[in-house]
Amino acid sequence: MAAGVDPSIEGVDSAWLERLDTLRESGAYRSYLRVRREVLSLLSLGQNRRMTGHAPSDYWSGELSRFEYMLDASPLVIEQLRHHTHNLTGLLPQHYRESLESKKTQFAEKLAALRKLDETGVWVPEARQLGGFGFDIDGELVNIDTLKFYEVLIALEQGAVLGEMREATDRKLVWEIGAGWGGFPYQFKTLCPNVTYVITDFPELFLFSATYLMAAFPEARVRFYGEVPAEETFMGWQELDFVFIPDMFHAAVRPERVDLTINMVSFQEMTTQQVETYVRRAHALDCQYLYSLNRDRSHHNRELSNVRSILSQYYWPREVPMLPVSYTKMLDANPDMPGRGYKHVVGWRRVRT
Amino acid sequence: MSTARVVIGAPLYNHADELGEAVESLLLQTHQDFRLVCVDDQSTDGTEEVVRDYSVLDSRITYTKNPRRLGMIGNWRRAFELALEAEPDAEYFAWASDHDVWHPRWLETLVRVLDERPEVVLAYPRNWRIGPDGLMTDKRPWEFDTTGVENRRDRFRRTMRHMSAGNMIYALGRADAIRRAGIFRHVLVPDRLLLMELSLEGQFHQVSEMLWFRRWYGPIFSLGRQRRAFFPDGRPLYAYLPWWIGHAASLTWTLGVRAERSPEIGRVTGARLGARYLWLAGFLHARQQLKQVRIDILERAVFLKPLYIRARGTWRGIERRRADTAKRWRRSFGSSEKRRKLLQRVRDGAKKRVKRIVFPVGRAMLQGIRALPLMRSVVVPWLAREEIDQVPSGPEVFAMRKTIKLAAQGDAPIVVGPWLSEVGFEVLYWIPFLAWAVEEFExxxxxxxxxxxxxxxxxxxxxxxHHADIFDMMTVKQFRKRNEARWADGGNQKQMAPAAFDEYIVKLVQERRGLEDVNVLHPSVMYRLLRYYWYEKGAISLLNKHTVYRPLPAVETEEVARVLPSEYVAVRFYFRPSFPDTPENRALVGRVIRSLARRAPVVLLNTGLSLDDHEDFHPDTGMGIHSIEHLMTPSRNLAVQSAVIAGARMFVGTYGGLSYLGPFYGVPAIALFSNEAELVATHVDVSRRLSRRLEAPLVTLDVREVAVLQMLFDTLDLTPATGAEAVDSAQPKTEHPS
Known part of the structure; x- marks a missing residue:
């Protein structure tokens, strides 16, 4: 045995080793390594703040611990990163096998129904990179997340917000509170390249979203909180494509402007105080529009009054009608009970609160 | 000092609950250069407090309360007047309701439209309806626009039929145009009347974005409600007339009698507009009323409902059957070409039937008019001088001129052709027609x-x-196949309309030359016009007025001269209906060629290529008879034949096609035929006129007149006297001595 060779891989097929080496050199894995470095740094930065009241809820603590392995992911994991986002979405590639024909038909029907509502062409399919999956409909991958994001984009278009972002000649800044694995920012940035997209989330989730977005947009200019002094986070923001701010530090930075604040399915899980903090912050930053896809309150969440009523204090809420069923359901499901379903709300900033 | 370019007048009345949101949405406009003038018509809720709170925050808001209730029309007029008093130099004005919501870019977008388009007087966005709770309803947004409609009457008609007055009245408009249009007149449904009058001022432009959210309280419109809201001091008698009669009367009074819009709209035009409004609005109103009557009857006389349902079912059955028939018809005539042809036949049939009905009536009327003394003595003789026989082609002349004018507009290259039919038509008509068109339209x-x-x-x-040769773009075989398919589809060779093959060739030319946009001058323009002459429906003047006959440009003869005798007779015989393939004709052609060859070298123009529907006659070549088939290639056979004819002492051949070329090159030509019934008299006539005009004889002869032929050949003074000598002189130059 030659000196220096790892005994654990002695005798392994050289082609396999070569593939691993190639993956290690891939852009996605290199992005992941950068994200991991930043996330570890953010976690250590935020340790004290978490002890002083910014700790995740019990629910989220449990959730975050399930994908702790992502802090030491192999190139093979990153190559199939989308398969691992099930930790956040519950969706797995096997839910979209081509043999599930009736389910595929339901997806195709829902997609067709949404296309009828889409007057300006805002459809963006699931990207095939990093293990993208879904039913192959007309050569494009479609899963429940893709349809959800499509609904959101249509709602933003009909709420007269997206057009402004798509045709923007001056740079816009979009702030998403809780971007999950980065699917929506990918779609939004694809449609509206002239925006700086700011994501506020648990740092651990950047392992998914930042890695995914940096792989999807290899040329994108990215900044993480802490890479520069906090007050300089948004210095030269027009030159940046993505900015990642951990939840516990969002109040520590102040962008020059915010044009649109987005929240999908997480206000409903927060406490009244948390939702109000975010909405008040958006209002204080002179953010013109706030978009929310939430139920008024999750039925298990006893610490939240009502998302819409909190929004209404700072924004004039405008509910955009969409399909008779929520994004989680297919068209043949029973329509949502009044007041129970997810609502697409576009809020306009109030002059007087 | 006030300098705002935009002023918004907000007539307010008892909408305090929604007013805050409405005012805020206006204050958040990205176009900040405006003033908001709120005029409260004695609201009894908290309207005043809401506006005063905001006016403290923003100095662009002014608040005025009417000293007494004016009603809706009075309040809207006052909002306009106070707004323009506050901002006398404002260019643009809009009414804002006290309960709707505007997108922050509403004003910016509409101001841009009015700034950039001086012809537009009113600009408005698409809009959503929102419920009292702010929920956007799923009703699709309305659309109406008269952008680009320059004709005032067209705008008037379209606005009448399709406007959405309740939405459009909240548009941003030019303040002076609104003032000229009378602001809000004291009639029922005054928004419709204002928009009708504004349509006379200029165009309406709808931007495609959703920039206005109109609060919708359900269908609350009623004339009774309007009478109460508009006339708080008592309703005038005219308020009980149907609203459209009131509008028509108002239009007639203001435009026709008082001539308020003179000189743009004179009294006569104004009165006609009033009448037009009465008719159009009356018709639309009657239709709506009939619909309402039907609903009322069915609501009251319930026993009629089953009958109605049955009748409706029967009607739908008829409609279904009609749709099924249409479907079957589509199946039977699957290809679009078949459908097109059938439709054309149906259309032609319908036209004929209409003509059969209309023409006798028209003729009788004309005869009546012609019987008038003035007509008989002055007008008819004048018309006769103006060649009344051209009347049938009048519309076609107009259409032709319009088509060429359109093609000549702009700077885009013009593709002339493609010419796919006979050589004869090309030489005799198409080229002279083009020569005229190029001169006429510069x-x-x-x-x-x-x-x-x-x-x-x-x-x-x-x-x-510039030119493009089709044989440089496809093979002869491909050309023949597709061209024959075109004949089969069109019924004959004539290019009466651009076919798919024509379009294909134009595309090829575009691709080859890298041209994005081209205009096309298709031979159908000429075919459709001159057919009146060919079929003897139009006088020779139709041809004379639209053609220029002149010699063809000199052709390069050097190359062919090298292989030909110095003097020769060009011969091209082929068989066609007017000169069929019979033993007698074959024998005659043989005799003619041999006889010619005895006097001068003969050059046969046969191509050896199967390019068209003409079958060449191949005599045995012998002493003094030359063939040039070796020079012929698909892409230059006509050029070679032209060069040979241009250099010939004389041309002899079958009548048609190349025989017309002779006079164009100043070469005498004899063209033979044997079946006169197959000749088109007008072509023969043109060929004779052509020969006279170009001063080169083109003699068309019936083969039965052999004696005449003989006499003709006898009189020819050709040198050298024998074909043998001529061949000898040509011998060193020819590659294929005969």
Whole structure:
């Protein structure tokens, strides 16, 4: 045995080793390594703040611990990163096998129904990179997340917000509170390249979203909180494509402007105080529009009054009608009970609160 | 000092609950240069407090309360007047309701439209309806626009039929145009009348974005409600007239009698507009009323409902059957070409039937008019002088001129052709027609790209600077196949309309030359016009007025001269209906060629190529008879034949096609036929006129007149006297001595 060779891989097929080496050199894995470095740094930065009241809820603590392995992911994991986002979405590639024909038909029907509502062409399919999956409909991958994001984009278009972002000649800044694995920012940035997209989330989730977005947009200019002094986070923001701010530090930075604040399915899980903090912050930053896809309150969440009523204090809420069923359901499901379903709300900033 | 370019007048009345959101949405406009003038018509809720709170925050808001209730019309007028008093130099004005919501870019977008388009007087966005709770309803947004409609009457008619007055009245408009249009007149449904009058001022433009959210409280419109809201001091009698009669009367009074819009709209036009409004609005109103009557009857007389349902079912059955028939019809006539042809037949049939009905009536009327003394003594003789016989082609002349004018507009290259039919028509009509068109419409040759085949471009050199040969783009076989398919589809060779093959060739030319946009001058323009003459429906003047007959440009003869005798007779015989393939004709052609060859070298123009529907006659070549088949290639056979004819002492051949070329090159020609019934008299006539005009004889002869032929040949003074000598002199130059 030659000196220096790892005994654990002695005798392994050289082609396999070569593939691993190639993956290690891939852009996605290199992005992941950068994200991991930043996330570890953010976690250590935020340790004290978490002890002083910014700790995740019990629910989220449990959730975050399930994908702790992502802090030491192999190139093979990153190559199939989308398969691992099930930790956040519950969706797995096997839910979209081509043999599930009736389910595929339901997806195709829902997609067709949404296309009828889409007057300006805002459809963006699931990207095939990093293990993208879904039913192959007309050569494009479609899963429940893709349809959800499509609904959101249509709602933003009909709420007269997206057009402004798509045709923007001056740079816009979009702030998403809780971007999950980065699917929506990918779609939004694809449609509206002239925006700086700011994501506020648990740092651990950047392992998914930042890695995914940096792989999807290899040329994108990215900044993480802490890479520069906090007050300089948004210095030269027009030159940046993505900015990642951990939840516990969002109040520590102040962008020059915010044009649109987005929240999908997480206000409903927060406490009244948390939702109000975010909405008040958006209002204080002179953010013109706030978009929310939430139920008024999750039925298990006893610490939240009502998302819409909190929004209404700072924004004039405008509910955009969409399909008779929520994004989680297919068209043949029973329509949502009044007041129970997810609502697409576009809020306009109030002059007087 | 006030300098705002935009002023918004907000007539307010008892909407305090929604007013805050409405005012805020206006204050958040990205276009900040405006003033908001709120006029409260004695609201009894908290309207005043809401506005005063905001006016403290923003100095652009002013608040005025009417000293007494004016009603809706009075309040809207006052909002306009106070707004323009506050901002006398404001260019644009809009009414804002006290309960709707505007997108922050509403004003910015509409101001941009009015700034950029001086012809637009009113600009508005698409809009959503929102419920009292702010929920956007799923009703699709309305659309109406008169952008680009320059004709005032067209705008008036379209606005009448399709406007959405309740939405459009909240548009941003030019303040002076609104003032000229009378602001809000004291009639029922005054928004409709204002918009009708504004349509006379200029165009309406709808931007495609959703920039206005109109709060919708359900269908609350009623004339009774309007009478109460508009006339708080008592309703005038005219308020009980149907609203559209009131509008028509108002239009007639203001435009026709008082001539308020003179000189743009004179009294007569104004009165006509009033009448037009009465008719159009009355018709639409009657239709609506009938619909309402039906609903009312069915609501009251319930026993009629089953009958109605049955009748409706029967009607739908008829409709369904009609749809099924249409479907079957589509199946039977699957190809679009078949459908097109059938439709054409149906259309032609319908036209004929209409003509059969209309013409006798028209003729009787004309006869009546002609019987008038003035007509008989002055007008009819004048018309006769103006060649009344051209009347049938009048519309076609107009259409032709319009088509060429359109093609000549702009700077885009013009593709002339493609010419796909007979050589005879090309030489005798198409080229002279083009020569006329180029002169008449002053089209520079640099813009023209002639598309023909077989090197025919040599005929167009003085017309067009560019050419494309079809045989450079496809093989002879491909051309024949597709061209024959075109004949089969069209019924004959004539290019009466652009076919798919024509379009295909134009595309090829575009691709080859890398041209994105081209205009096309298709032979159908000429075919459709001159058919009146060919079929003897139009006088010779139709042809004379639209053609220029002049010699064809000189053709390069050097190359062919090298292989030909110095003097020769060009011969081209082929068989066609007017000269069929019979033993007698074959024998005659043989005799003619041999006889000619005894006097002078004969050059046969046979191509050896199967390019068209003409079958060449192949005599045995012998002493003094030359063949040039070796020079013929698909892409230059016509150029070679032209060169040979141009250099010949005389041309002899079958009547038609190449025989017309002789006079164009100043070469005498004899054209033979044997079946006169197959000749088109007008073509023969043109050929004779052509020969006279170009001073080169073109003799058309019936083969039965052999004696005449003989006499003709006897009188020819050709040198050298024998074919043998001529051949000898040509011998060193020819590659294929006969």
């Amino acid at each position: 089209i520079p040759p640099e813009r023209l790209i002639v598309v023909s085949r077989g090197g025919a471009h040599v005929w167009y050199r003085d017309i067009a600077a």
